[in-house]
């Protein structure tokens with residue numbers, strides 16, 4: 386049972402089993418907090434840092450069912466051009482945080498802003514036109530459509546952009562241009578990720594949200610995806626990336642957040658987090674399987 390966290394549990398466990406697992410998790414956490422003595426969250430540092438940020442999530446409380454909060458006061462910001470990573474145990478609420486930023490999970494309290502404009506609970510399709518792109522973890526391509534058609538779907542709200550954006554995306558990912566007529570369903574996992582990211586780039590987003598782009602990929606393909614993410618970021622796109630490959634994620638990101646039980650646990654530069662003994666002990670030991 387050691388290392389088993391609530392998020393690892395299938396949804397059909399009995400309430401009793403789940404409670405037991407949550408107790409074990411709470412005990413592990415308490416032990417961890419006693420061990421480190423660290424502050425779990427630093428609001429002042431967040432408020433200070435968020436001042437000039439492009440996108441900010443401030444004190445978010447959100448969940449899927451009324452009365453059950455998955456995010457329990459979560460903060461995040463990213464400066465224009467930054468590559469920000471979010472790591473944390475299974476079930477910590479990482480995907481929920483991205484979905485809350487993208488209008489897919491209702492924010493009950495707190496605020497999301499993009500360039501100082503309040504976008505809390507704005508619908509996803511509107512956020513796309515406002516410059517936010519989102520690549521979900523799974524089912525992120527249309528398998529029966531060709532690569533080109535998938536990219537077309539990426540800018541169905543602005544079809545006039547297609548030619549210019551198709552040129553941009555295939556310049557970044559030449560393989561997508563070369564194989565434009567191939568169905569996405571025939572591609573490897575790594576290639577599909579390129580299509581999914583390419584699709585999200587078709588609307589020329591200022592912020593790209595990526596949910597575990599390396600999920601299910603071999604270490605070699607993971608490296609390739611991370612190189613691609615870096616390249617996208619180098620074109621000026623602000624990237625917020627959730628990753629299970631915590632160590633590798635921290636290696637490439639400018640700043641990172643460790644999320645635990647819907648709350649910010651640690652934050653810092655990728656390097657600072659990757660070398661922080663507390664973070665290593667609590668989050669990198671079991672997470673860094675790669």
Ligand SMILES: Nc1ncnc2c1ncn2[C@@H]1O[C@H](COP(=O)(O)OP(=O)(O)O)[C@@H](O)[C@H]1O
Pocket residue numbers: 391392449450455473474475476477478479480481482
């Ligand atoms: N659609 C959903 N409906 C209800 N609960 C959900 C849903 N999606 C996720 N959850 C729950 O929210 C919690 C956080 O999940 P998630 O954000 O996916 O975590 P992570 O991405 O960090 O693994 C988990 O307890 C999970 O069971």
Ligand SMILES: [Mg+2]
Pocket residue numbers: 479480481522
């Ligand atoms: Mg997730």
